[in-house]
Amino acid sequence: MxxxxxxxxxxxxxxxxxxxxxxxxxxxxxxxxxxxxxxxxxxxxxxxxxxxxxxxxxxxxxxxxxxxxxxxxxxxxxxxGWAKLPGFLINIVFAALFLGITIPSLSTIWKKSAPQLAYGQIVAWGQYFTALLFVLLLLKPLFNIPDVFGVVLPVGFEGGHGTAAGLKEAFETFKWPEGTDFALASATMGVVSAIVVGIILINWAARKGYTHKLKALNQLKKGEWGGFYNKDQRPIAGRQTVSADSIDSLALHLAIIGIAVLIGYYIKWGMLGYEFLSPALSKLKILQGFPLFPLCMLGGLLVQLVVSRFSRVSPIDHSLMQRL
Structure with missing residues (x-):
């Protein structure tokens, strides 16, 4: 029984x-x-x-x-739902980039970011130029692959898994949905090669004493090898900005990110409406394939500008945003 x-x-x-x-x-x-x-x-x-x-x-x-x-x-x-998560979560990552920080003046931004911006543009467009040239001159004549295959390398290496997943709609717009899988594979190869080559360089720099924050492996304590902080040396993850009697700080920060994503969504919606009303753009379908995540970053920037302008005490803590 x-x-x-x-x-x-x-x-x-x-x-x-x-x-x-x-x-x-x-x-x-x-x-x-x-x-x-x-x-x-x-x-x-x-x-x-x-x-x-x-x-x-x-x-x-x-x-x-x-x-x-x-x-x-x-x-x-x-x-x-796993297949849809990367394309959605990359919007949250980009929406939180500017939240909780002080937006400097344009001259300060240019002075500090110009060298890195120039380097980034050289690397990014260099990848596009090399990959597209390789496809047009060699791969397409030999294997009859589509021209858009040339963006697989830069999307995977320069962008990464999030960018590859975020551009899924763009690949579908250009009638090559397989591009997402190729871009994800490219991003995986980029991570693996970056880890192998990068770790060799990192270990060499740590042994030579060229790194400021990273210790060489032989200098780490036993508990630090696994990536744990010692109990008395644990850093602060973030600070609560509001009283828990009204709303939890993490919940508020997550809601602010949601507003930034919503702004990005409506910017994309407006772009699609403008493209629909323009016969020339409707044929090209450029805006239809434009990813959402950079617009979410713009939405986060707009939210931060509004908070900085109208709030005497900012309800946003950047450290909490980084944790989210």
Whole structure:
């Protein structure tokens, strides 16, 4: 009798999970599990520590391996919504960039950023020029691949996974949806090559004493190898800006990011409306393929300007924004 009751209880639980869609629970739990396992591997495996590989990358690679090996045996609910997360979360990352900081004057911005801006433009457009030239002169005549394949290298290396996912709509606009997968693969190769080459250079610089904040591995204490702070040396993650009696500070900061994303969304909506009304732009479909995340960054900048102008005490803490 007890065994029968247990089986009936198990059946009821399975029916509950089936009829009351639990995909959102398993999807969130699956991501959380990969992050925790990734951190555990980072702590236990010395090679990962020596390579300074972030926990998120370790967990992502582990998840990719599990999905590829498990195949159809893995319930779809465990990965529900994962494909859409990068394209959405990159908007949040860019929306928070300017929130909580003092916006300097244009002359100060230009003076401090001009060298880095020039370097970035040389690298970015150099990648576009090299990749497009390689495609037009070699790959297209030999393999008849589309011209847009030339943007895979810069989107992956210069942009990264977030940019590749954010440009999914642009690839679909130009009738090459496979471009997103190629760009993500390019970004993965960029991360791997950057880790291998970059870590070699970082370790060399740390041993030579050229780094200011990074210690050489042989100078780290045992607890620091896994990426943990000592209990008496833990930095402050952020400061609460409002009383918890009214609203939690993290909730307020998340809501402000949502407003910045909303502004970016309506800017994109206005751009699409303008393109629809312009016959010339409607044929090119340039604005239709324009990604949302830079507009969310602009939305965050506008929110910060309004807060700086009209609020005597800023409700935004940049450190909390970085944590989010």
């Amino acid at each position: 007890p065994s029968r009751l247990k089986l009936e209880g198990l059946a009821h639980c399975l029916l509950f999970c089936y009829y009351y869609n639990m995909d959102i629970v398993t999807s969130f739990a699956g991501l959380s599990l990969l992050i925790v396992i990734g951190k555990f591997l980072r702590v236990k495996i010395k090679l990962l520590q020596r390579l300074y590989i972030p926990t998120s990358v370790i967990g992502g690679i582990l998840g990719l391996l599990i999905i590829q090996i498990g195949g159809d045996a893995i319930p779809a609910g465990w990965t529900a």
